[in-house]
Amino acid sequence: MTVTAPVSPAEPLEAAPPPILQLDRVSKRFGGLLAVNAVSFTVATGEIVSMIGPNGAGKTTAFNMVTGLYPATAGRILFNGQSVVGMPPHRIAKLGITRTFQNIRLFSFVTAVDNVMVGEHCKMHENIFQSMFKTPHARREERDVELRALASLREFGLERYADSYARNLPYGLQRRLEIARALASGPTLLLLDEPAAGLNSQEKVELMQIISDLRAKGLTIFLIEHDMRVVMEISDRIVVLDHGELIAQGLPVEVRNNPRVIEAYLGSGAAAQSERGPQTTA
Amino acid sequence: MPEPIVDPLAVTETAGPTTEEPRRDDDLAPPDELPATASEAAREESSVGFTALVIAGLVFIVAGWLLPWFVEQTSNGIGFSAQDAVSSPPTGIGTFVVYLIGVAMVGLVAFALYDLLNSITHRGRPLRWWRRRTALAILGAVGTLVVWLLIGVLREEPLFGNISSFAATDNAVWMTLTGFVVLALTYGLRPWVVTHGEVAFGGVVFMIGALMPFIFNQSTSFIEWGASAAAIYTLLALGLNIVVGFAGLLDLGYAAFFAIGAYTCGSLASPVHGLHFPFWIVIFIGLAVAALFGAVLGAPTLRLRGDYLAIVTLGFGEIIPDAANNNLFNATGGPEGITGIDHPSIFGFNFGIDAKFYFWSLLIIIAIVLVLLRNIQRSRLGRAWAAIREDEVAAAATGVNPVTTKLLAFSIGASISGLAGAFFGAELGSITPDSFQFAVSVTVLSTVVLGGLGNNTGVAAGGILVSFIIFWMLDHLQEWMGTFGLKFGLPALGTIDYSRWVYIVYGAILVGIMLLRPAGLLPSRARKSELQAGGQSEALAVVQGVV
Numbered sequence: 010m011t012v013t014a015p016v017s018p019a020e021p022l023e024a025a026p027p028p029i030l031q032l033d034r035v036s037k038r039f040g041g042l043l044a045v046n047a048v049s050f051t052v053a054t055g056e057i058v059s060m061i062g063p064n065g066a067g068k069t070t071a072f073n074m075v076t077g078l079y080p081a082t083a084g085r086i087l088f089n090g091q092s093v094v095g096m097p098p099h100r101i102a103k104l105g106i107t108r109t110f111q112n113i114r115l116f117s118f119v120t121a122v123d124n125v126m127v128g129e130h131c132k133m134h135e136n137i138f139q140s141m142f143k144t145p146h147a148r149r150e151e152r153d154v155e156l157r158a159l160a161s162l163r164e165f166g167l168e169r170y171a172d173s174y175a176r177n178l179p180y181g182l183q184r185r186l187e188i189a190r191a192l193a194s195g196p197t198l199l200l201l202d203e204p205a206a207g208l209n210s211q212e213k214v215e216l217m218q219i220i221s222d223l224r225a226k227g228l229t230i231f232l233i234e235h236d237m238r239v240v241m242e243i244s245d246r247i248v249v250l251d252h253g254e255l256i257a258q259g260l261p262v263e264v265r266n267n268p269r270v271i272e273a274y275l276g277s278g279a280a281a282q283s284e285r286g287p288q289t290t291a
Numbered sequence: 292m293p294e295p296i297v298d299p300l301a302v303t304e305t306a307g308p309t310t311e312e313p314r315r316d317d318d319l320a321p322p323d324e325l326p327a328t329a330s331e332a333a334r335e336e337s338s339v340g341f342t343a344l345v346i347a348g349l350v351f352i353v354a355g356w357l358l359p360w361f362v363e364q365t366s367n368g369i370g371f372s373a374q375d376a377v378s379s380p381p382t383g384i385g386t387f388v389v390y391l392i393g394v395a396m397v398g399l400v401a402f403a404l405y406d407l408l409n410s411i412t413h414r415g416r417p418l419r420w421w422r423r424r425t426a427l428a429i430l431g432a433v434g435t436l437v438v439w440l441l442i443g444v445l446r447e448e449p450l451f452g453n454i455s456s457f458a459a460t461d462n463a464v465w466m467t468l469t470g471f472v473v474l475a476l477t478y479g480l481r482p483w484v485v486t487h488g489e490v491a492f493g494g495v496v497f498m499i500g501a502l503m504p505f506i507f508n509q510s511t512s513f514i515e516w517g518a519s520a521a522a523i524y525t526l527l528a529l530g531l532n533i534v535v536g537f538a539g540l541l542d543l544g545y546a547a548f549f550a551i552g553a554y555t556c557g558s559l560a561s562p563v564h565g566l567h568f569p570f571w572i573v574i575f576i577g578l579a580v581a582a583l584f585g586a587v588l589g590a591p592t593l594r595l596r597g598d599y600l601a602i603v604t605l606g607f608g609e610i611i612p613d614a615a616n617n618n619l620f621n622a623t624g625g626p627e628g629i630t631g632i633d634h635p636s637i638f639g640f641n642f643g644i645d646a647k648f649y650f651w652s653l654l655i656i657i658a659i660v661l662v663l664l665r666n667i668q669r670s671r672l673g674r675a676w677a678a679i680r681e682d683e684v685a686a687a688a689t690g691v692n693p694v695t696t697k698l699l700a701f702s703i704g705a706s707i708s709g710l711a712g713a714f715f716g717a718e719l720g721s722i723t724p725d726s727f728q729f730a731v732s733v734t735v736l737s738t739v740v741l742g743g744l745g746n747n748t749g750v751a752a753g754g755i756l757v758s759f760i761i762f763w764m765l766d767h768l769q770e771w772m773g774t775f776g777l778k779f780g781l782p783a784l785g786t787i788d789y790s791r792w793v794y795i796v797y798g799a800i801l802v803g804i805m806l807l808r809p810a811g812l813l814p815s816r817a818r819k820s821e822l823q824a825g826g827q828s829e830a831l832a833v834v835q836g837v838v
Contacts, residue, residue, distance in 0.1 A: 076688050077687075077688075078684060078687070078688065097687070097692070098684075098687035098688050099687050099688075099689075099690050099691055099692045099693070102687075102688060102689060102690035103690055107688065107689065107690070108688055110685065110688075114682050114684065114685035115681075115682075115685070116677060116678050116681035116682055116685065116686070117681055117682075117821075118677075118681060118817035118818075118820060118821050119674070119677045119678065119681055119817070123674050123677065126674055127674045127675065127677075127678045127686070127689055127691065128689050128690065130671060130674065130675055130678075130689065130690050130691050131690030131691070131692075132690075133671045135670065135671050137667065137672055137699060137703075140666055140667055140670030140671060140672055140673075141663045141666055141667055141670075142663075142666070143666050147670065150671075151669075151670065151671075174817070174820060176820075177820075190689060191689070194689070194690050
């Protein structure tokens with residue numbers, strides 16, 4: 010199951026295919042707290058990039074800035090060369106960035122199929138009068154969207170739960186449903202915030218399969234994850250944040266042996282020991 | 292367990308007392324074998340089934356119209372309830388027909404009771420369509436029984452106003468027939484009703500509604516209540532339900548839009564400004580103006596949630612009647628309001644002050660509003676409302692524009708309220724700022740919550756119930772208690788001054804209903820399972836020692 014994708018070297022970013030996502034000295038300040046401090050990195054098209062770091066490192070804040078839930082205090086965020094800073098979240102979603110949340114945020118008392126159908130909201134054309142009077146166009150669109158949503162549920166093995174409330178799904182399936190919802194609008198960049206949190210090892214294996222399948226379809230995936238086994242296995246590149254600062258980025262192997270990363274996770278003593286090469290674990 | 296239901300059509304054919312429940316009616320249990328597309332198939336079927344019910348309903352209504360006339364000619368003007376027919380010797384063909392109906396009714400009641408008994412003995416697996424069907428059966432059966440019992444009372448006691456003894460039996464026949472039709476239809480179309488309970492229920496209710504002016508033809512004040520209180524409040528509650536129930540935005544100033552609609556239409560069709568536009572155009576203007584104000588007043592609240600939103604809307608609810616009271620722009624007539632508003636007319640026929648025409652118009656409008664809202668609820672916008680209600684952040688990140696979604700909720704809710712305002716003014720002929728005070732907003736909100744937040748059927752039922760309690764029951768409390776006291780030898784009951792007690796009684800009834808049905812009379816599926824889930828997690832918290 011190990012993904013052995015050819016990875017371009019880190020230096021010649023200009024020569025590589027244009028980055029789908031570029032953060033340029035992005036900062037976020039909450040009052041006196043500098044949650045993200047001048048972080049710069051890129052995600053190339055078709056890559057799987059993981060962002061790791063201890064709790065409170067500013068990972069989710071970075072996600073929230075990319076998806077427009079928080080405005081960045083400083084810096085530029087470019088999606089396919091277009092700045093998304095200050096853009097409302099739904100426009101960013103329509104542009105092609107969708108996400109899942111660390112604590113699952115499904116629409117609890119809405120059926121699973123409707124959850125996925127909401128995902129296609131921004132791609133639909135039917136206006137209120139068309140839906141009110143059920144014009145042929147609206148009917149057709151509704152039917153198409155419902156069929157696509159059902160197909161997507163089937164793909165994720167959720168078709169049995171199509172008419173159940175999202176809240177009533179087992180936990181692992183809720184995580185999947187959230188991914189299905191995020192995919193419904195046909196994004197090009199998918200942000201997953203700790204997708205493996207709370208999953209058992211079997212579910213984690215399935216999750217990794219889903220992620221690599223999605224990449225095979227041409228999707229770029231940027232995820233936050235604490236489970237090092239998942240991170241090391243699926244990531245093309247890893248970005249490490251600590252106290253809001255970017256402390257390392259590179260191939261999994263490079264990051265694993267990076268003393269600063271080990272220090273961030275395990276303290277300075279461990280970093281000294283790691284010179285002799287023990288494994289980093291989460 | 293029976294074989295898995297694969298073909299959605301099979302549900303229609305095989306559904307009966309012993310058939311298993313299609314799983315989409317089951318809320319919390321994990322779903323099983325039904326394919327996911329069944330719901331879609333069911334939706335497609337419903338339009339065909341509905342037409343069938345409408346045709347059947349029409350046939351019954353026509354038959355109902357003909358029968359009393361027919362019987363009257365043949366039965367010497369004697370009362371002709373089914374009971375009378377059974378107890379008195381058949382004297383003509385009409386009585387014979389009534390006799391047949393009586394037997395059919397007895398059969399239906401027995402059937403209903405048998406069903407009830409069955410459902411009691413086969414308990415342990417509560418199935419929803421079972422309950423719905425049983426509820427309808429009880430409705431029909433109880434209705435019929437009540438008719439039989441009331442006939443005696445109606446002759447002597449003016450429960451619904453002044454009724455002559457002959458007219459009482461006339462009214463009773465209408466009621467009896469209606470009950471019979473309801474039961475007959477419910478059972479006749481049972482498999483269909485099972486799969487489309489909501490639509491069938493709505494059809495039956497509207498049929499009864501349309502017959503109301505005939506059923507109570509001797510009691511104009513009851514129809515006045517129906518037109519000016521029940522229908523208006525139902526319409527208001529349906530509008531507010533969009534804002535509060537669908538989109539989850541707590542609005543405490545809803546009467547403002549009611550006022551805007553009433554004043555707009557009043558100004559355009561009264562001597563105040565010398566304008567006399569036709570009513571059927573004016574209501575659309577009122578609707579549009581109210582919708583506009585809905586968006587305008589909604590805009591400042593976009594950043595607010597929950598309690599804070601409620602306070603701001605409360606402010607709007609105070610501003611509008613106050614502005615009207617202060618005769619702002621000299622357009623509202625100050626505390627006297629607008630008088631002499633034109634009564635609507637259609638094809639040269641003026642509605643005048645006859646309540647039943649307003650009642651029928653409002654009934655049609657409510658039916659249209661219900662259908663349109665149902666369409667919206669199952670569309671892109673309806674899902675967006677649900678998404679915003681459940682989790683605004685996730686909705687935005689998923690691509691739902693919270694601004695337009697919320698404004699549309701405010702706007703559409705306000706437009707329905709404007710419509711209600713237009714009718715309110717045209718019916719009464721005058722409007723004053725007093726009619727749009729905070730109390731109206733609160734009453735409508737309590738109607739929505741009591742009826743079942745988010746469920747139009749429930750909200751409509753709540754509208755009828757609350758307006759019945761406030762505008763009919765409390766008004767007649769004195770009279771009822773007097774009659775009751777005389778009947779049971781307690782004349783002291785009639786000597787109490789109930790006018791001091793009415794709001795205590797009203798409050799007690801509201802509290803009682805909410806205790807008995809915490810999610811409302813007919814809760815929406817989401818609301819019901821939310822309450823259940825709340826109960827579960829609370830129980831869990833207790834077990835874990837969190838609380």
